[in-house]
Amino acid sequence: MFRNLLDRLFTEDPAPRPLATDDAEVAVAALLVRVARADDHYHASERMRIDQVLGQLHGLGPIDAAERRAVAEMIEAEAPDTVRFTRLIKSRVSLEDRMGIIGAMWEISLADDRRTAQEEAAIRLVAGLLGVTDRESAIQRQRVAGGR
Template sequence: MFERLISFLNDIPGAGSGSERRDDSEDPRLAAAALMVHVMDADGVRLDEERAALREALTRAYGLSGAELERFVARAEEEAREAVDLYAFTSVLKRHLDEQARIEFIGIMWEIVFADGEMNELEDNIVWRVAELIGVDRRDRVLMRRKADPSKDDSEPGL
């Protein structure tokens, strides 16, 4: 799962050294990380494995480590916690990612959702809303969900 996350993060515009300073409100890396934190926290339980894997992915994708990594993760957590809605993050991703990258991001969100082996209604709702806001259609959202959890039959009418 997290190899795919690392690859995705590496491909986001602006990926590279975390020491590059940019306007946080337009940083697609921070927007993606904040949305991943948001979906990890949706069920009220953040597994240590989820957090460790996100940190490893950020380290490998952006070359962040030590205090720099701690600051980036803390910033993503703060952004996720303080957000009044998802639009601030999704609008950045929609501007910076092409259609295929947006679909891939939804797949990564589903993988985070299923990291604990189950999907909570709140997690499902967040991924659905993010998909809508970044322009990923229902069919692609459901296909990515099936890919993330092939053991479940997630058929929706009208696919």
């Protein structure tokens, strides 16, 4: 299953079409996993928070969210680089939803109650690649930190 998704995500398409709902959800989940793994410490609290975020964003139950995360972990491990990955998402996901993705990334980054330079750098990279400004990212971070 995930090999087909990778093929669809990384095949150049002269007329990009929106990702199928399931594919888009897994692609976003893979970005969340990438941020959580950025500091080489992929904690249970981060995995649990990814499951919660996926459940909230997509109306998934705990088992479905964990399954979606497991697929996203495989996708993330296979994805060659963040640039190609985000380029496709940027072309197929609205700016408002991309800002929501950055907010979700901050939720994952802060899930283990530690801010690491590696995770912050990963979010900054992804935000820039998704067309989300530093200011918009900071607003998302503050929103997430304020709700903790």
